[in-house]
Amino acid sequence: MLNISKNSVNKNVDLSGYRSPEKVFHKRHYKHFNRFLLIFSLVALVVLFLPWTQNVTGTGFLTTLTPDQRPQTIQSPIPGRIEKWYVREGDFVERGDTILFISEVKNEYFDPNLVERTGQQIRAKSSAVASYEGKVKALQNQIGALISERKLKLEQARNKLLQSKLKVQSDSIDLEAAKTNIKIAQRQYDRTEQLEKEGLKAVTDVEEKRLKLQETQAKLISQQNKLLTAKNEVINAEVEINRIQAEYTDKISKAQSDMYTAQSNQFDSEAQVTKLENEFTNYEMRNSLYYIRAPQSGYINKALQGGIGETFKEGDALVGIMPAKYDMAVETFVEPLDLPLIHLGEKVRIQFDGWPAIIFSGWPNVSYGTYGGEVVAIETFISDNGKYRVLLAPDPDDHPWPKDIRVGSGANTIALLEDVPIWYELWRQLNGFPPNYYQPEDSKMAKTDKK
Structure with missing residues (x-):
């Protein structure tokens, strides 16, 4: 029957008398089958020229639109x-x-009165700061008094110096007068002695002139001593001025040193107060935590x-x-090969896990149970799973998403691209080619306007 052997059975045996050969070799069956093959071929040929929408599929899960809602x-x-x-x-x-x-659990915070004790330390340090401020003010007043006293003492010493200089000038004038007197007395004595030798003057006159000459010499020596004494007073006055300046400089420097020490202690206490206030605030905040x-x-x-x-x-x-309040979104992942085909604002179809759907990815008009989405964010760095993350929000122009979906459930996405014939899509799939490079209509219109 199978004609495996070269010996034909139908040539040696008459099969016309059997029912089975009649049913098998009836030519009417071949006719129906050929019609079926012809009709199927015509339908397949027509189907190959039907439009098919290229798409980018992805898998993801439900999330929220903003990070603070997750x-x-x-x-x-x-x-x-x-x-x-x-x-x-x-x-x-x-x-x-x-x-x-x-x-x-930390031992340094076990004290239940830690905040109150820290407040007491702040008040004590604040009092120390006030004390140092008072000491600084007192030292500033003391320095001001010393400066005023030094000024008066220096004025007094300068006046005394001026008096000594004037006395030196007066004694110098008196010395010059004494020198003039001794010259006059010397001439009178010489003249009287000459007249006495000539017999014109008595010896008494000569002795009087000698006595007057000696008195004038004594006055000259006394005037020289006065002049030297006046000069010494000038030197003493200058020395006194230097002494006063040195004395009050030392006193003022010591007071300033004490003031700077008090200010340093004041600043140190203020720093400790600030540190304690910081600790006080930290302790209060820690108690609230x-x-x-x-x-x-x-x-x-x-x-x-x-x-x-x-x-x-x-x-x-x-x-x-x-x-409690959140805006739903879908986080889907696409292959790096398909990433250039995804653009912001594009429409995407979404099928949620647990919701019945009949999906024809290339014929979105006959799909059932899918919901509209819109691309709102595209990640610029690849994720750990080797794909790029795309965030989808509900499409405001489509019917709303189901109310009972929850964050974390799965979702399948279909991003629709260009329409091509089915034969072209089969040829592309068989050769492993990517979908046609796709740009949204807005981008095409923008390029046309620029031209």
């Missing part, structure tokens, strides 16, 4: 020990509500640290929270 964990900025929980998983909390209370509060309104997802008395480090996640 699920987050609440951390404690300080280490501590869990003392009391105020919420349970699934509870709704408003912003600022207390979630749990923790206690201190013992109560872990909700950063925004939302639902408590999961307690990451459980129990009572459990310790944790700073920065450890304590509890997860999901914001």
